[in-house]
Amino acid sequence: MSKIVKLFKNNKKDKPPKAEIITEQKEPEPIPTTKCGKPLVLDNTRWEKRLQKELMSLIKEPPPGVSVDEDSVTRNLSQWKINITGFEGTLYEGENFQLLFKFNHKYPFDSPEVTFIGNNIPVHPHVYSNGHICLSILTEDWSPALSVQSVCLSIASMLSSCREKKRPPDNTLYVNTCNKNPKKTKWWYHDDSV
């Protein structure tokens, strides 16, 4: 399969990119603007305000094993890096993982995009080797009352309840065919045990 992909990539390189290829997956559209071109300040500040509040509470009272990479947040409020540590007594004891949260301007009405990044991606039946996480609250079960903290807690508990370290059965296929954005994936949540 990689052969085919490369073949196609080479073909496309010297041609100008066609519309049919680009249109499929677009980056989230920029912040909506009014007719006169000004950004909708009201909306804009609201999600930033909420993120600020969450950040403050997360820095002040971090849940066990969770810490925010403050450098990354000060650089860009819409992308947070969060370090989580495997709890004692679990399969991931002592391991350190890094999560990347991406927020868009629809937050908190739209869920953040959460993936594992870095070298150490947990080997877990619901975590793909590219860092994508199969967790219902990250897509269809998202609610605006959830927060970064509660998502971190859910992920930590998902890791903690793991009984056997293994990749999802469809890891290879998914990793090779998925979109970069896990929210574009139509997830099928069938396993509540882990």
Add this chain to the structure above:
Amino acid sequence: MSTDTPIPSAPELPTTSHITTTTATSNINTAEGDAWNAAFNENNVSATEVTTTTTASSDNNTPTSCITNDTNTNTNDTTTPNINEKFAATPSSTAYSFAGSALNSDNVKDKIGSTTGDSSAAGGGGGDKKEEEKVEESMFECNICLDTAKDAVVSMCGHLFCWPCLHQWLETRPNRKLCPVCKAAIGKDKVIPLYGRNSTKQEDPRNKVPPRPAGQRTEPEPQQGFQGFSFADGFHMSFGIGAFPFGYFTSSLNFGEPRPAAANRGTTQYEDEQQLSKLFLYLAFLCIAWLLFA
């Protein structure tokens, strides 16, 4: 999945609204309703509700200045010390502060604390007032914007929201209207507006829909007509067949984005990849064959 947001528990909210409404009705003639009077009278009402002694409630309807209120608290001290004891015993009922007047009510409590400093019960409760203050502030936070609820509505399941926030959430998922906190059924007719005393216009927040964002339209991709023949830089030519089979794959294969690196030789993932690669190759041959012979 756990939601750890500090939320007011269901049974507390009705009492709040009850108290605020009683103060609202009993203090109609109070001039301009500054925070001082508000907090003071609230305290009185809650105290009288707890103790059912009506010595203090007689002062409620007179438009009083700060100084007279001070003396009132003093008389309360001397005549009915049990009220103060109840204050200290049930701190949650004493300190209902209005949204947005946190600073003022803080001053008020300091004043009350100083006037009632001689009674031992109130003095003991004064130490962790700041913390109480914090907890109370977060009690009236909207569960969505985490700010003090504006145009507050409360759901049947007891969760507090700003109406604009809740409205936007209901608009986001019009076919699945669930409470963001507990996922109970929720809707416009299933929430109750909350009216504080100081809200000047007591209109139903549900009637004012937040200003709708302006319609968004994005310009279509610039269509440059037929690009098949171009002689400008080098010659290339392309022919298309109606339903080009690989157009289907572009939706899931993302040619524009970098591929994940191939797995290391020997791992199971490598073998999987090889198998997949073969599978797709055969599929491609099959498609080509189908195109040729069909």
